[in-house]
Structures are given as C-alpha cells and as structure tokens.
Amino acid sequence: xxxxxxxxxxxxxxxxxxxxxxxxxxxxxxxxxxxxxxxxxxxxxxxxxxxxxxxxxxxxxxxxxxxxxxxxxxxxxxxxxxxxxxxxxxxxxxxxxxxxxxxxxxxxxxxxxxxxxxxxxxxxxxxxxxxxxxxxxxxxxxxxxxxxxxxxxxxxxxxxxxxxxxxxxxxxxxxxxxxxxxxxxxxxxxxxxxxxxxxxxxxxxxxxxxxxxxxxxxxxxxxxxxxxxxxxxxxxxxxxxxxxxxxxxxxxxxxxxxxxxxxxxxxxxxxxxxxxxxxxxxxxxxxxxxxxxxxxxx
Ligand SMILES: [Zn+2]
Numbered sequence: 001x002x003x004x005x006x007x008x009x010x011x012x013x014x015x016x017x018x019x020x021x022x023x024x025x026x027x028x029x030x031x032x033x034x035x036x037x038x039x040x041x042x043x044x045x046x047x048x049x050x051x052x053x054x055x056x057x058x059x060x061x062x063x064x065x066x067x068x069x070x071x072x073x074x075x076x077x078x079x080x081x082x083x084x085x086x087x088x089x090x091x092x093x094x095x096x097x098x099x100x101x102x103x104x105x106x107x108x109x110x111x112x113x114x115x116x117x118x119x120x121x122x123x124x125x126x127x128x129x130x131x132x133x134x135x136x137x138x139x140x141x142x143x144x145x146x147x148x149x150x151x152x153x154x155x156x157x158x159x160x161x162x163x164x165x166x167x168x169x170x171x172x173x174x175x176x177x178x179x180x181x182x183x184x185x186x187x188x189x190x191x192x193x194x195x196x197x198x199x200x201x202x203x204x205x206x207x208x209x210x211x212x213x214x215x216x217x218x219x220x221x222x223x224x225x226x227x228x229x230x231x232x233x234x235x236x237x238x239x240x241x242x243x244x245x246x247x248x249x250x251x252x253x254x255x256x257x258x259x260x261x262x263x264x265x266x267x268x269x270x271x272x273x274x275x276x277x278x279x280x281x282x283x284x285x286x287x288x289x290x291x292x293x294x295x296x297x298x
Contacts, residue, residue: 023250027055028242030108030125030160030200030227035069038081043238049099053242057127059108063134071107072131092128092256104259109134112166113143117187120165120178128260129155147195156264158225159192159199163212179208185219193220198267202229203244203279225267226274240279247273
C-alpha cells in the first residue's frame with residue numbers, strides 16, 4: 001500500500017519531460033532565498049545546483065532588508081565572498097559558472113498594490129528591473145502607477161497568485177489571506193490580467209492556494225508561470241527553491257537587457273512548461289510562524 005502511494009506521489013510530482021530536444025532551462029522566478037550572508041549565499045547556490053535550476057529571480061519583499069539582500073546586494077556578496085565564484089556581471093543579471101551548468105541570477109521585488117473594487121491587496125513581482133527601481137518601492141500603491149514605474153525600469157511584471165489576496169480583515173484570520181470573491185476576480189481579470197506580463201501560481205500557502213491556483217488556470221486566458229514562492233527563513237525551506245518552476249527553451253544572451261527581453265518574449269508567447277509541488281503544511285506553518293509581520297507578503 002505504502003509503495004503504491006509513493007508511486008502515485010512520484011507520478012503527481014514528477015517534472016514533465018519536454019518534447020524539445022534542445023537543452024532546457026529550469027527557472028524559479030518567484031522565490032525568496034533570504035540571502036543575507038556568505039553561508040546563505042553558498043547554500044542557495046548549492047540548492048540551485050542540486051535542483052538543477054538555471055535561472056533564479058532573487059525576490060525580496062519591498063525593497064529588501066537585513067534579512068533579505070536584494071539582487072544588487074547579493075551581487076556584491078558574490079564578488080566579495082572569496083569562495084572563488086566564477087562570475088560574469090551583466091548588470092541586471094549575473095552568470096555563475098562553478099556548477100557544471102550556467103546559473104543565472106537576476107533580481108525581483110514583491111510589493112502589494114490596490115485595485116479599485118478589490119478590498120484585499122494584490123501582490124506584484126517585478127523581475128529584472130534596472131538599478132534604481134527599489135527607490136520607488138512603498139511610494140505608490142495604486143496598481144496603474146505601480147506598474148508604470150515597473151515598466152519605466154524595464155521590469156517583467158507578474159501578478160503573483162492573483163486570486164489569493166492579503167486582507168487583514170479577511171475570514172482566514174491568522175493567515176490574513178483569503179480567496180478573491182467572484183466580483184473581485186472579475187475586476188482582476190478586467191483590470192490586472194491584460195496589463196501585466198504574466199500571472200503566476202505558487203506552491204506555498206496551501207490552505208487556499210490550491211483553489212486559487214485552479215481558478216487562475218481556468219480564468220487566466222494565457223499560460224500562468226509557476227514558482228515555489230519558498231520563504232527560505234531556514235535551510236529546510238531553502239531546499240524547496242526550484243521544486244516548482246518553469247522550464248524554458250535554452251537561449252543565448254550577452255547582456256542583462258537581452259536576457260530580460262528574451263525571457264519576456266518566452267513568457268508572452270507561452271513558450272514554457274511548468275511543474276508544481278506543493279510545500280508541505282508543516283514547512284509552510286514554520287515559514288509563516290517564524291516570519292515577522294513585515295514579511296506578511298506572500
Ligand atoms: Zn512571494
């Protein structure tokens with residue numbers, strides 16, 4: 001019996017094989033590695049290596065903080081770490097060559113915004129924006145203005161788990177999140193879906209995220225990205241980076257801008273596959289219970 005369950009579980013969780021015979025790039029574009037020193041940097045890179053992840057967006061909440069260094073800070077740490085990392089600095093992207101395949105790291109910022117008619121807050125992740133974008137975090141929370149700033153800085157704009165809203169007065173109590181109502185989902189479809197580069201479905205916050213993800217799959221007219229959204233406040237959770245993600249066809253680039261625009265095109269064209277493995281409830285509870293209120297964004 002147990003063997004059967006294990007077999008079924010391996011079927012559910014396996015990574016889909018692509019018909020494409022070219023090399024493929026596995027990417028986790030919405031995850032929180034919580035890199036804040038050399039040890040957490042080393043561990044993140046070893047997890048990327050182990051989980052065969054070629055592209056990491058190092059997403060921080062707001063503009064980052066002492067627990068979560070943003071991309072620019074991580075890049076300095078990489079250069080200063082004295083660990084002999086073989087890196088290529090392409091401004092908004094850094095390539096790392098120590099692990100047998102190229103690992104590409106870029107930045108990401110997650111913040112909330114408000115949309116008229118939606119009582120809860122929507123999370124937006126901005127990937128690979130030009131330096132200086134973070135100055136504008138926290139200043140503007142209206143959706144239209146927020147994505148205009150993100151576009152000004154070249155970022156790829158993702159509406160994160162768009163039907164799971166942060167709402168301190170919502171019925172989910174402790175978790176402060178809830179599902180968007182049918183009326184709110186209609187507004188999100190009309191106002192948000194057409195203006196972002198993509199939406200994502202994520203592996204965390206299992207209580208409502210399974211239903212939310214299913215609704216997004218049904219109602220988003222394009223292909224949603226898939227990400228771990230792991231909040232790596234400890235090493236156990238950091239191991240989840242890349243256990244959900246996207247698989248892109250291999251592509252060359254010689255600058256950060258070229259990387260971003262090719263990635264944006266693949267996203268726009270739906271030229272990727274996804275795989276999803278929900279974070280176990282215990283790991284999820286630990287990650288939430290040990291978070292400070294300022295980490296409330298998912
Ligand atoms: Zn997140």
